[in-house]
Amino acid sequence: MSLHLEDPRVIEFDVRTDEMLVNMGPQHPSTHGVLRLLLRTDGEVVSQVIPHLGYLHRCAEKIGENLSLPQWIPYTDRMDYLAGMNMNLGLSLAAEKLMGVEVPAKAQVLRVMIAELGRVASHLVGMGAYGLDLGTFSPFLYAFREREIILDLFEELCGARLTYSYIVPGGVTHDLPAKITIPPGLAQLTGEKPTLQLSWIDACLRFLNWLEKRIPEYHTLLTENQIFIKRTAGLGIMDRETAIDFGCTGPVLRGSGVDHDLRRDGEPIYTRMYQGYQFDIPVAPFAVAPPEAVLGDNWCRFYVRMMEVVQAIRLVRQAIEKYPTAEGTHRIPFKQATKLPRKEVYLETECPRGQMGFYLVGADANNPFRARAKSSSFCNLSVTEKLCEGCLIADIPAIVGSLDIVMGEIDR
Amino acid sequence: MTIQEINARLVEKFGSQITGQNFDNPDPWIEVSVDAIADVARFLKSDPALAFDALNNLTATDWFDADAKKQAKLGDPRIEVVYHLYSYRNKHHAILKVKSPRWRDGVAGQLPQIPTVSSVWAVADWHEREAFDLVGIDFVGHPDLRRILCSEDWQGHPLRKDYEFPLEYHGIRAR
Numbered sequence: 001m002s003l004h005l006e007d008p009r010v011i012e013f014d015v016r017t018d019e020m021l022v023n024m025g026p027q028h029p030s031t032h033g034v035l036r037l038l039l040r041t042d043g044e045v046v047s048q049v050i051p052h053l054g055y056l057h058r059c060a061e062k063i064g065e066n067l068s069l070p071q072w073i074p075y076t077d078r079m080d081y082l083a084g085m086n087m088n089l090g091l092s093l094a095a096e097k098l099m100g101v102e103v104p105a106k107a108q109v110l111r112v113m114i115a116e117l118g119r120v121a122s123h124l125v126g127m128g129a130y131g132l133d134l135g136t137f138s139p140f141l142y143a144f145r146e147r148e149i150i151l152d153l154f155e156e157l158c159g160a161r162l163t164y165s166y167i168v169p170g171g172v173t174h175d176l177p178a179k180i181t182i183p184p185g186l187a188q189l190t191g192e193k194p195t196l197q198l199s200w201i202d203a204c205l206r207f208l209n210w211l212e213k214r215i216p217e218y219h220t221l222l223t224e225n226q227i228f229i230k231r232t233a234g235l236g237i238m239d240r241e242t243a244i245d246f247g248c249t250g251p252v253l254r255g256s257g258v259d260h261d262l263r264r265d266g267e268p269i270y271t272r273m274y275q276g277y278q279f280d281i282p283v284a285p286f287a288v289a290p291p292e293a294v295l296g297d298n299w300c301r302f303y304v305r306m307m308e309v310v311q312a313i314r315l316v317r318q319a320i321e322k323y324p325t326a327e328g329t330h331r332i333p334f335k336q337a338t339k340l341p342r343k344e345v346y347l348e349t350e351c352p353r354g355q356m357g358f359y360l361v362g363a364d365a366n367n368p369f370r371a372r373a374k375s376s377s378f379c380n381l382s383v384t385e386k387l388c389e390g391c392l393i394a395d396i397p398a399i400v401g402s403l404d405i406v407m408g409e410i411d412r
Numbered sequence: 413m414t415i416q417e418i419n420a421r422l423v424e425k426f427g428s429q430i431t432g433q434n435f436d437n438p439d440p441w442i443e444v445s446v447d448a449i450a451d452v453a454r455f456l457k458s459d460p461a462l463a464f465d466a467l468n469n470l471t472a473t474d475w476f477d478a479d480a481k482k483q484a485k486l487g488d489p490r491i492e493v494v495y496h497l498y499s500y501r502n503k504h505h506a507i508l509k510v511k512s513p514r515w516r517d518g519v520a521g522q523l524p525q526i527p528t529v530s531s532v533w534a535v536a537d538w539h540e541r542e543a544f545d546l547v548g549i550d551f552v553g554h555p556d557l558r559r560i561l562c563s564e565d566w567q568g569h570p571l572r573k574d575y576e577f578p579l580e581y582h583g584i585r586a587r
Contacts, residue, residue, distance in 0.1 A: 053560060053561065054559075054560065054561040054562060054563065057561040057562065059546070059561075059570050059571075061546070061571060062570050062571060065571075097438060098438070100438075241465075242534075244465050244466050244500055245465070245466075245533060245534040245535065246534045246535050247466060247467060247468065247533070247534075247535030247539075258500060260500060265503070343437055343438055344437055344438075344439060344441075344494075345438050345439055346439055346468075346469060346496050346507070348468060348469075355468070357468060357469050357496070359469060359471060359494070359496075361473055363485070363486060364485070369473070369475075369486075370471075370473040370571075372469070372471045374468070374469040374471070378538065378542075379535050379538070382534070382535060382537065382538040383534075411561060412561075
């Protein structure tokens with residue numbers, strides 16, 4: 001072995017250290033919630049990472065067996081609480097697949113608009129929190145400033161800021177409001193009067209116009225930042241086969257170079273929603289990647305999310321264009337006392353963190369006989385042990401953060 | 413490949429180990445005997461025409477009801493493990509099902525044994541730990557079958573239909 005000073009293992013020859021078991025979490029700020037990682041370390045080098053989960057477990061699946069499907073919607077909000085809209089959508093579509101119904105065009109346009117806006121909000125947190133993990137504080141503040149406006153828009157839409165229960169089996173709960181007061185954050189940022197009255201769509205468009213110009217700034221702050229690149233590029237490398245083998249989905253899968261997105265490759269009941277929309281699916285490797293970046297590393301996963309924000313904005317704009325001419329109502333009846341047929345359905349949708357699946361079994365009763373929520377973060381986290389083998393303690397937040405997990409969804 | 417073609421290929425290879433099919437369900441499935449599931453899984457992944465490289469979901473259902481009338485509608489009391497597979501290479505789906513008695517040898521408390529598929533798909537490792545934890549299935553050959561969501565000393569398996577929630581846990585009133 002060549003003795004090179006940059007090699008972390010060199011220290012091992014100079015200073016004798018013993019193997020140590022270190023608990024990282026469950027209250028460690030960089031574990032994105034209550035995740036405990038048990039590290040087996042020798043000095044700074046980690047030989048094994050054992051994730052311990054379940055701190056937020058409330059057996060949502062058992063709760064689901066005792067509720068009708070519309071009643072279970074609020075519980076899905078609390079799974080991936082950063083993308084409640086997308087969680088609602090997954091269960092609603094699964095319920096509709098079980099019942100064999102399809103919602104009108106207007107409801108579908110609203111669903112695309114809101115789910116993609118939810119994706120923007122979720123990826124903003126993902127971006128900000130990842131910066132925080134790596135020690136840069138400012139992107140986090142900018143991300144939350146932007147997200148705040150989306151939450152204000154959602155609040156005008158359904159009254160809730162985090163746990164929306166807006167997308168329900170049969171459509172969405174409310175149509176878009178005709179007149180709202182401009183969200184305070186947006187008024188301040190665009191220099192409008194805080195009393196300005198405008199339609200929800202106008203407010204949304206003003207926000208998108210404003211947000212689009214900010215994206216190059218985020219790239220300057222993070223993506224092209226030399227410190228950020230040093231911390232992310234070439235670290236936590238996961239090849240294509242590993243990603244598929246460990247059931248990784250979403251940006252984690254696409255960061256490893258697999259061109260797969262359920263909005264294009266999913267089941268018809270889901271892809272029909274996105275028919276007639278133009279959007280690209282960002283997949284690593286990227287031409288703009290810094291020379292240090294390797295396919296499937298932290299940087300690629302992060303950059304996939306950044307590019308998805310741009311695509312999500314594109315989709316929201318197209319949905320806004322389609323909205324005035326979309327036919328039908330925003331909601332068709334879906335009774336709580338609906339007897340679920342003796343069938344079994346499984347449906348996955350493309351949530352910001354990956355493919356969230358709902359498996360529903362009906363048995364001629366109002367409540368599902370079995371309600372299963374397959375979490376995308378759960379599978380993405382399972383690869384941690386492999387990715388962190390032999391890395392430095394300081395790199396663990398960088399690797400786990402790049403998987404962008406939400407514990408509410410993992411523990412259910 | 414359609415599910416019918418996949419089924420034909422499996423029947424050709426495994427014969428009577430393929431115990432049934434349901435093609436009328438919105439998501440059609442193929443039933444496999446308990447003993448053959450690991451071999452079938454390995455074949456599904458390695459056969460180039462099938463190439464199921466991804467396990468999207470693994471879960472189990474407890475088909476039990478304390479009410480005899482309701483149980484009659486549900487069929488025999490049993491545990492069903494379901495495997496949702498996808499092939500990134502060939503872009504097709506398949507669903508496998510394994511039916512097992514609720515308890516091994518009919519003795520309540522003895523978990524039914526089903527061969528693990530964690531050596532075929534790495535993601536099955538955690539999914540099987542979850543199914544063991546919540547539904548109570550002993551995946552034979554699993555490298556590390558521990559509880560994953562409930563705490564290590566939790567009693568019982570919550571998704572069993574006859575599960576009784578504990579009155580207290582370490583002196584904390586739980587119900």
